[in-house]
Amino acid sequence: ETGVTQTPRHLVMGMTNKKSLKCEQHLGHNAMYWYKQSAKKPLELMFVYSLEERVENNSVPSRFSPECPNSSHLFLHLHTLQPEDSALYLCASSQGDRNNSPLHFGNGTRLTVT
Amino acid sequence: GQNIDQPTEMTATEGAIVQINCTYQTSGFNGLFWYQQHAGEAPTFLSYNVLDGLEEKGRFSSFLSRSKGYSYLLLKELQMKDSASYLCAVRGDDYKLSFGAGTTVTVRA
Numbered sequence: 001e002t003g004v005t006q007t008p009r010h011l012v013m014g015m016t017n018k019k020s021l022k023c024e025q026h027l028g029h030n031a032m033y034w035y036k037q038s039a040k041k042p043l044e045l046m047f048v049y050s051l052e053e054r055v056e057n058n059s060v061p062s063r064f065s066p067e068c069p070n071s072s073h074l075f076l077h078l079h080t081l082q083p084e085d086s087a088l089y090l091c092a093s094s095q096g097d098r099n100n101s102p103l104h105f106g107n108g109t110r111l112t113v114t
Numbered sequence: 115g116q117n118i119d120q121p122t123e124m125t126a127t128e129g130a131i132v133q134i135n136c137t138y139q140t141s142g143f144n145g146l147f148w149y150q151q152h153a154g155e156a157p158t159f160l161s162y163n164v165l166d167g168l169e170e171k172g173r174f175s176s177f178l179s180r181s182k183g184y185s186y187l188l189l190k191e192l193q194m195k196d197s198a199s200y201l202c203a204v205r206g207d208d209y210k211l212s213f214g215a216g217t218t219v220t221v222r223a
Contacts, residue, residue, distance in 0.1 A: 004156070042118070043157075043201070043213040056210070090156070099144045102159035103211060 003027040006091050006106035013081065014114055021076040021109045023091030031096030032074040033103065034066060037088040049074060050096045081113045116140045116212035120202050125220045126192055134187045134200050134217045142207020148176050148187045149201040151216070157201055160187070189219070197221045 004025045013019050025032065034046040048056035049068040063085075065077040074091055088110050092103040117139040126132040138146070145164040149157040163169055163178035163185060175188040189196055199216040206212060 040122070040215060042215045043203075045210060045212075048210070099205065099209070100162050100164065102147055102149075102162060103157075104159070105149075105156040107154075107156045 004091060004093055004104050004106035006089075006109055008109060009107065010110045010112075012112045012114060013078070015081060015083075017081075018077070018079040020078065021089055021091075021111075023074040023076075023106055025072055025074075025091075025093040025104070027093055027104055029093035029095050029101075029104070030071055031094050032068060032071070033092040033094075034074070034076050035090040035092060035105075037090055037108070043090065047076075078111075081111075083113050086111055086113045116204065116206055118202055118204055118212055118214035120200075120214040120217045122215070123218045123220070125222060127222050128192055128194060130192050132189045132192060132219060134189070134202075134219070136185045136187070136202035136214060138183050138185070138202070138204045138214075140183075140204050140206040140212065143180060144205040144207065144209060146176075146178055146185050147203045147205070147211065148185075149203065151199045151201060153198075160200075192221045194221050194223070 007022045031050045033048050036044045045058050046060045047066040052068050063080050067075040088108045090108045091106045094103050095101040120136045148160040151157040161176040168177045173190045178185045199218050201216045202214040203211045
């Protein structure tokens with residue numbers, strides 16, 4: 001139990017589908033993140049929310065749309081994805097104003113785009 | 115940009131010691147983190163270094179040299195459950211964490 005819960009664990013979708021990934025943190029943190037993890041590559045930061053305000057959008061294509069309704073919940077809305085978007089999508093949270101605050105990750109959603 | 119290098123794979127025997135090196139070139143430095151990630155699971159926090167020297171936590175130790183842009187994670191008395199990927203991450207002056215590609219450690223009986 002990491003304190004960060006992601007659903008679903010696995011998702012298969014066609015290129016014309018619309019789906020959403022959900023993340024919830026129970027740690028009282030004030031910052032939340034979406035990362036993409038592809039095989040043999042470094043984790044890629046996609047979005048950062050601090051105090052529910054988006055502070056980072058790392059040149060992510062518009063087919064990925066984040067939403068942070070409150071400090072405990074984070075969504076990633078997906079539409080018209082490409083096969084190269086298949087990856088593990090990790091949500092994380094931290095206490096954003098402390099340098100030594102580590103990221104706490106969820107177990108991720110394994111996404112396959114067909 | 116940020117550049118973080120670590121070996122792709124390492125293999126060691128149960129009970130042995132393994133040292134995973136990480137070198138970094140980043141814009142500023144506000145700390146270095148090590149994470150462990152088992153297959154299909156979340157990365158979990160192992161250690162944090164911001165000052166030069168060695169931090170010890172049980173069987174795991176982490177070392178930092180800021181002048182050399184270098185860190186290592188030392189795993190002692192290896193156990194089968196230590197087979198995992200180990201991620202080095204650096205917080206730069208933008209306060210974002212940049213990750214290396216990870217080192218897969220395989221522990222053999």
